[in-house]
Amino acid sequence: MLVPMTPPLDPERCYRAVASRDARFDGWFFTAVATTGIYCRPSCPARTPLARNVTFFSTAAAAQGAGYRACRRCRPDAVPGSPEWDVRADVVARAMRLIADGEVERCGVPGLAARLGYSERQLHRLLVGELGVGPLALARAQRAQTARLLIETTDLPMADVAFAAGFASIRQFNDTVREVFAATPTQLRRARVVATGGTPGWLTLRLAARAPYDAAEVLLFLGAHAVPGLEEWDGTTFSRVLDLPHGPAVVQLSPAPDGAAAVTARLRPAELRDLGVAVSRCRRMLDLDADPAAVDDTLGADPTLAALVAGAPGRRVPASPDAAELAVRAVLGQQVSVAGARTLTARLLTAGTPLAEPVGTLTHAFPRPAALAEADLTAVGLTGGRRRTVHALAAALADGSVCLDAGADREQAARELLAVPGIGPWTKALVALRGLADPDVWLPGDLALRRSLAALGSSDADASTRWRPWRSYAVMHLWALAVPTLFTRRLPPLPERSAS
CATH class of the missing domain: 3.40.10.10 (DNA Methylphosphotriester Repair Domain)
Structure with a gap:
């Protein structure tokens, strides 16, 4: 609708x-x-x-x-x-x-x-x-x-x-x-x-956000999912290769040095005319344009989430600069650990566009759908069914039968994804959440969310109707409760009923 x-x-x-x-x-x-x-x-x-x-x-x-x-x-x-x-x-x-x-x-x-x-x-x-x-x-x-x-x-x-x-x-x-x-x-x-001075070929920009904004937490989350060769995390700076219209670019993102609600971005595009696109995709990846006041007012008014929101005001939803990339990575991450997904994804990179010269450990852009549809995936370590899903998804992205660009109709994209064999409701929802940056997504059946909800005395059924239109942000708060190593801010103690 x-x-x-x-x-x-x-x-x-x-x-x-x-x-x-x-x-x-x-x-x-x-x-x-x-x-x-x-x-x-x-x-x-x-x-x-x-x-x-x-x-x-x-x-x-x-x-x-x-x-x-x-x-x-x-x-x-x-x-x-x-x-x-x-x-x-x-x-x-x-x-x-x-x-x-x-x-x-x-x-x-x-x-x-x-x-x-x-x-x-x-x-x-x-x-x-x-x-x-x-x-x-x-x-x-x-x-x-x-x-x-x-x-x-x-x-x-x-x-x-x-x-x-x-x-x-x-x-x-x-x-x-x-x-x-x-x-x-x-x-x-x-x-x-x-x-700003800096190294020749690099542009240093300041990307503003609405306060409160914890840049270190957003970058930590992205860094914890970093794929070798495509992304790099040194504990402060998150770097990655962006696949832009006129060639791959490298971006290095770190918290603003003055502690302001902003991120410092160092960009090295293949062509300067891609700069505007690069900035737009970085802003989406870092969720810089969110309205934290509206999100926190809604979620904080719910007794289930009130303490979590109070402990981490302005929490954001880190996204991907490319929804098609996120969709493939979501398929690779089905039923495996984060570390396992990173390893499998890194094995795909040889099908992507290489950088003219490596930047640190960064070597390749993520493969475009047309290249991935033709790639030999037998050495990646996927099951036969998972290989077929990756090939089918890449082919659908390449021929336009699945559209996940910045102007995608989110409801139509969901229907198109579910038509791909091997993609179910959870994967479809993850693509909407972190690929299309939809602020109102719930992940049905997610085990980490279920653990957090059980600790808080709630359930999937409650969450599917509450917390609109900011369910994506509720997901992040609940993930922080279940997997605190992906987040920087200390969480408040759980209610006493969670101990039973």
């Missing part, structure tokens, strides 16, 4: 958030001030404008389309993205996820519309009707944001910045930057907030 379109922004509620400089609403909406011609994040430290002078927009693109430029003080383009696009399942949300993943740059608006099953005119009407702007304006706003990020955090030549951000020409780049930020690219670089 499709999630209904979000109602229009409530001006009174938005203004109260602006008046109180409430950072929880950063990224949810933007405040445009008629008397200054700028738009800000709700928590902007500047003097609160008069209510009669402000207009609220749900996206930065809409504010830019109305002729406003970004505030230089609060940098509204640097806030976490709206969690709405991860929560919702309708076509507008799917379009937003695809635009963030670079679909317009790769295939244009016709390709975006075709991927969603709509005509260009229908898609434009839907986006304008809800957001005030069409797909080109949304993609343009994303290019501007990527450009500013590169201008202010790297020493790349401006021509490289322009093409890395997705602009078709230097002139288009210059015009857009001047229009959106009321400054030339050179002026933005002179006023840069962060100057």
Whole structure:
């Protein structure tokens, strides 16, 4: 069932958030001030404008389309993205996820519309009707944001910045930057907030999250599942190879050094034009755009989970940068330990694209479905039935009969996965949880969840109807109770009834 379109922004509620400089609403909406011609994040430290002078927009693109430029003080383009696009399942949300993943740059608006099953005119009407702007304006706003990020955090030549951000020409780049930020690219670089050096070929970026955010815990969870050759974990930094449209990239992720709700990312893309896609996939992998206040308010109100939520506020759901990869890894992990799944997955990597040169222990990108469908899996160590499932899944992903990209219809993807021989409800749910980053997934029959629920005096039947729409986050809290070695935060004592 499709999630209904979000109602229009409530001006009174938005203004109260602006008046109180409430950072929880950063990224949810933007405040445009008629008397200054700028738009800000709700928590902007500047003097609160008069209510009669402000207009609220749900996206930065809409504010830019109305002729406003970004505030230089609060940098509204640097806030976490709206969690709405991860929560919702309708076509507008799917379009937003695809635009963030670079679909317009790769295939244009016709390709975006075709991927969603709509005509260009229908898609434009839907986006304008809800957001005030069409797909080109949304993609343009994303290019501007990527450009500013590169201008202010790297020493790349401006021509490289322009093409890395997705602009078709230097002139288009210059015009857009001047229009959106009321400054030339050179002026933005002179006023840069962060100057980063580093190794040639690497870009150092700061990826913001909504507080509270425990980056060390998210990275520990990812590191505990690290596959040799594809991923690496040294206790602080999680590194991995990303399979991007124009070649493999390496990313190294570590907690922000100042302890802020952010992650430091060092990226080495094969081509600079993949940078925007790489950032989008890292944000999804780290669950940076979640709304922890909404999640904790809902889950914390349930007596079963209250103590767990209080002990780990803002807990996130670490995901995969590639849902197709996660689906294959989920099949390999059926009925084996985490260590066993890592070993089996590492044996597949020779079918993937090798790096031009290793980076530490990293050597390959994960195999693409077409390569995996043709690969000889006899030496991997799988049973005959599991080999057939991997081949069938890879073939279905390659020919499009199973679609797991950023714009996938989650309900349709679930049906398509269940049609693959050897994939059942648990595997399908895990792909939704950690592949498609669906915030409302329950894992039926998961043994770790059952142990935690039994200790808390609850059951699968209770969980299937409670904790919506944040069941994925409930899963993480319950996993932390059952497998504490995958998490950093100490859990509160179990209720006395768990000892019986």
